[in-house]
Amino acid sequence: MQVSLLQCQSSRKPDENLAFIQQQLEQLPRQAGEPQLVVLPECALLFGGHEGEQLAWSATDAPLNLTEALAALARQYQVYLVGGTVPAASGDGRVYSRSILFDDQGGIVGSYDKLHLFDVDVSDNTGSYRESDTFCGGDHLSVLPTPFGQLGLTVCYDLRFADLFRALRLQGAELIVVPAAFxxxxxxxxxxxxxxxxxxxxQCYILAAGQWGAHNQGGRETWGQSMIIDPWGRIVAQQASGIGWVQAPIDLSLVAKVRQDMPVCQHNRFAAPQLQPLQRK
Structure with a gap:
């Protein structure tokens, strides 16, 4: 079974981003009949834009239904697809940053709304990031069944919160995806x-698909370095820069062996993490 991460350089134009992803799927290296899990980065179809744009593209009457477009790709290319993130209306004038897992027939297996919002100051051209002005945090964890193993969902800034990853492991995750725009x-x-x-x-495979390069006339620059990491912490495959595929096979027997040889879950003397309710603005 193969995992394929697509490193993108997305813009504020969903139709162009969709065309790029479709072009890459046409060229996806794969064996005939081999199950395929494809992971797109955060904001794969819509990168940047002010609050009004995010709200507009989350509407049911948007020029392009982003969720339906991703479902069509999964169905056409017969891949399990983690669709990066799309804006989904929250009902309070903001949107969720939603990651959706589609099966190879385009059906929705489940979804996850980004828990941790990137409200930080960074010494780059943007300087100050305030995701909570546009987005609101989710309220649930997601570990979903796939032919590749139990798949935990996270998004970008979630990576800094080890309790989330521990909670996903305790819910049965064997692989964890990290669509990102670091x-x-x-x-x-x-x-x-x-x-x-x-x-x-x-002790999970980590599948981290990133945005890379300068976006929207240089208004923002992302790191890239999409990576597949095994449960022992070894980098199996990566792409430091540029756009394209990062691929590797998945071996669930390695997950089982690492956990048997070093049973940290059984040894851990601290209470299991509990998700706290978000204080709404």
Whole structure:
């Protein structure tokens, strides 16, 4: 069974982003009949834009229904697809940053709304990020059944919260996806070390699909370095820069062996993490 991460350089134009993803799927290296899990990065169909744009593209009468477009890709290319993130109306004038898992017939297996919002200051051209102005945090965890194993869903900034990854492991996750748009500054400092730490701690495969490069006339620059990391913390495959596929087979027997040889879940003397309600604005 193969996992394929697509590193993108998405823009504010969903039709162009969709065309790029479809072009890449046409060229996806795969064996005939081989099950395929494809992971897109955060904001794969819509990168950037002010609050009004995010709300407009979450509406049912948007020029392109982003969820239906992703479902059609999964169905056409017969892949399990983690569709990065799409804006989904929250009902309070903002949107959820929603990651959806589609099966190879285009059906929705389940979804996850990004829990942790990126309200931080970074020493780059943007300077200050306030996701909570546009987005609201989710209220549930997602571990979903797939032919590749039990799949836990996270998004980007979630990577910094080890309790989430532990909670996903305790709910049965064997693989955890991290669709992301890490800034170039924070990516250079922390991306690889955080991903490898989360793999080692959770004893899961970590599948991190990233945005890369300068977006929207240089208004924002992302780190890239999409990576597949095994449950021992080894980098199985990665792409530091540029766009394209990062691929590797998945071996669930390795997950079982690592957990048997080093049973950290049984040894852990701390209480299991509990998701706290979000204080709404």
């Amino acid at each position: 800034t170039k500054v924070t990516g250079a400092a922390h991306w690889e070390v955080l991903l490898r730490a989360r793999a080692i701690e959770s």
